[in-house]
Amino acid sequence: MNFLKIVKYDFINILHNPALIISNTILPVVLIAVLGFVTQNNFGKEPLSAYDYQSVNMLIFSVSLIVAITTSNSFMEEKVIRGNMRIAYAPVSKMEMVLSKIVSSYIFVSICYGMLIPFCQYILGVNMGGNRCLWFALLLNAFSFFECCFGAMFCCIFRSEEQANSIMQIPLFIFIFLGGVLVSIHRLGKIVNEISYISPVKWIVRCSYQIIYDNDLHLLLSIIISLAILSLICLLICGLRFKPEEYI
Amino acid sequence: MRNLLQNKFERILQKKAILVLALIIMPLMIVLAIFFSGHSSIKEQIGYLGTDITNLPKCDQYTVVPISEMPKLSQMAEGMYAAVVSKDNHNKYTVTTLKSDTDSAAIETLFTTGQLPSNYKGDDAKRKERGTGTNILGFITMLIIIQGVALTTMYPEDRNLRTLRRIMSSSANIYSYLFAQIIFTFISLYLPTYVAIILAKRCFGAELGYSIDLLAVLLLIITLFATAFAIFISTVLDRNINLVTSGVTIITCVLSGCFLSISSDNVILMTICNALPQKVYMDIVHGVEFGGHFSDYGGELFYLFALSMLFYTITISVVATKTSKGAY
Numbered sequence: 001m002n003f004l005k006i007v008k009y010d011f012i013n014i015l016h017n018p019a020l021i022i023s024n025t026i027l028p029v030v031l032i033a034v035l036g037f038v039t040q041n042n043f044g045k046e047p048l049s050a051y052d053y054q055s056v057n058m059l060i061f062s063v064s065l066i067v068a069i070t071t072s073n074s075f076m077e078e079k080v081i082r083g084n085m086r087i088a089y090a091p092v093s094k095m096e097m098v099l100s101k102i103v104s105s106y107i108f109v110s111i112c113y114g115m116l117i118p119f120c121q122y123i124l125g126v127n128m129g130g131n132r133c134l135w136f137a138l139l140l141n142a143f144s145f146f147e148c149c150f151g152a153m154f155c156c157i158f159r160s161e162e163q164a165n166s167i168m169q170i171p172l173f174i175f176i177f178l179g180g181v182l183v184s185i186h187r188l189g190k191i192v193n194e195i196s197y198i199s200p201v202k203w204i205v206r207c208s209y210q211i212i213y214d215n216d217l218h219l220l221l222s223i224i225i226s227l228a229i230l231s232l233i234c235l236l237i238c239g240l241r242f243k244p245e246e247y248i
Numbered sequence: 249m250r251n252l253l254q255n256k257f258e259r260i261l262q263k264k265a266i267l268v269l270a271l272i273i274m275p276l277m278i279v280l281a282i283f284f285s286g287h288s289s290i291k292e293q294i295g296y297l298g299t300d301i302t303n304l305p306k307c308d309q310y311t312v313v314p315i316s317e318m319p320k321l322s323q324m325a326e327g328m329y330a331a332v333v334s335k336d337n338h339n340k341y342t343v344t345t346l347k348s349d350t351d352s353a354a355i356e357t358l359f360t361t362g363q364l365p366s367n368y369k370g371d372d373a374k375r376k377e378r379g380t381g382t383n384i385l386g387f388i389t390m391l392i393i394i395q396g397v398a399l400t401t402m403y404p405e406d407r408n409l410r411t412l413r414r415i416m417s418s419s420a421n422i423y424s425y426l427f428a429q430i431i432f433t434f435i436s437l438y439l440p441t442y443v444a445i446i447l448a449k450r451c452f453g454a455e456l457g458y459s460i461d462l463l464a465v466l467l468l469i470i471t472l473f474a475t476a477f478a479i480f481i482s483t484v485l486d487r488n489i490n491l492v493t494s495g496v497t498i499i500t501c502v503l504s505g506c507f508l509s510i511s512s513d514n515v516i517l518m519t520i521c522n523a524l525p526q527k528v529y530m531d532i533v534h535g536v537e538f539g540g541h542f543s544d545y546g547g548e549l550f551y552l553f554a555l556s557m558l559f560y561t562i563t564i565s566v567v568a569t570k571t572s573k574g575a576y
Binding site for chain 2: 022023027034035039041043053065066069077078163170173189205206213
């Protein structure tokens with residue numbers, strides 16, 4: 001019961017932060033429009049246009065970057081810290097405290113991207129695989145849970161929002177770069193190509209393309225399971241490193 | 249004033265995150281950017297689907313490789329092949345590609361006549377035509393603007409933790425505090441970046457497109473602008489400063505053609521793009537790389553200068569109002 005109450009307040013807290021709402025709803029759409037516009041001369045109309053291509057890429061990009069930042073903000077932002085301190089006094093286990101931040105931001109981004117994907121497919125008319133976009137949404141949802149755990153893990157390790165955010169962006173940018181979301185890395189040589197398989201973003205991108213363009217779901221289950229395992233590892237590190245007494 | 253500045257530099261030693269960011273990550277990203285821009289990447293591949301693979305056409309923009317089966321659309325989207333060409337029974341070539349119709353037609357010509365149309369430029373050729381230096385500085389522009397705000401974090405932090413109030417009740421006033429912050433941001437932005445670039449040139453012999461002196465001036469321009477922007481945004485916003493800056497900077501940098509040149513028939517959109525400071529800066533960078541002189545870009549330089557001054561003016565007026573209201 002306590003847990004649900006904390007989740008509820010954490011969730012309301014996120015809703016009070018306009019920057020987080022904008023960057024999880026409007027920003028991806030603007031990114032799609034801008035990048036689609038910039039690259040439209042490089043693409044033909046058929047079988048997929050610049051907007052089709054960029055919308056998949058940019059949704060993956062914003063989940064990988066912004067979701068983690070959302071969690072770290074909802075965890076350790078200046079205004080939240082005082083509240084956290086009070087929870088630390090209450091009879092709430094420390095794991096419940098960490099989990100409430102993860103769950104609340106996960107619910108928040110699930111709602112945002114759960115709406116964004118159908119919005120792009122059915123209202124903007126971008127090709128996200130028609131009704132198969134639900135599978136794509138499922139994949140992104142699993143990925144955003146991992147990102148939430150990842151963001152929380154960095155907060156637990158570095159113990160301040162600003163440090164967590166600035167350091168966290170480095171592995172995230174490396175993942176994004178190797179995932180080939182921003183620039184195609186296929187032609188940077190064999191070594192870079194082989195290294196790129198360590199990036200979760202690379203697998204998400206490959207699986208999304210397969211779902212959307214080939215109606216091929218064979219990677220989906222194994223990726224969701226691996227993401228679940230990775231999330232558990234992050235949670236484990238959170239449990240080991242999180243010390244609520246540092247708030248006091 | 250000197251104490252304030254000293255205070256900044258001493259405190260930075262306590263802040264390992266910022267230190268790591270300024271001295272390691274930022275130079276690393278720049279070296280990587282230079283490395284990958286100068287790195288001669290493998291040419292784009294065209295897959296040829298057919299049996300007579302003895303006499304495949306050769307050209308300087310694409311490599312033609314024989315393949316045995318049609319790649320899936322997802323593999324094409326990943327960029328495995330720029331195009332796939334197949335030949336039917338009537339010796340007619342069919343091109344399957346995600347690229348534009350111009351590219352598609354050029355590739356067809358390559359197969360029927362054995363060479364690309366003479367005035368054709370693929371994506372790689374267009375990038376090269378833009379200039380190596382312009383490509384590198386485009387990326388660095390984005391990094392510097394984001395980084396500038398990250399290096400200014402001590403100012404909003406002082407506000408939140410009420411340190412600023414204590415500083416203001418001493419003999420120092422808010423303006424000398426801000427000035428110290430400006431100098432600090434500028435130095436810690438400019439020096440690591442410049443050193444990283446020199447190292448990349450000296451150690452890896454990277455091709456930069458500019459002489460070191462010219463690059464020093466070009467970097468100076470964008471660093472001065474980024475400092476003004478950082479102070480401005482840190483004053484105007486109270487929270488989520490990093491998040492907002494990243495979003496705004498990425499979008500405006502893409503629209504200014506920091507990564508790819510953009511052109512469109514839409515007049516309103518192009519007017520907006522041309523007014524963006526990064527776009528003005530990219531114009532200077534591009535012009536100078538191809539032999540222009542700074543004196544040719546007086547208007548552009550003045551625009552950047554005026555914009556920086558505008559940022560400072562707004563900052564000062566916001567600070568003055570907030571101080572008189574006692575917000576600190």
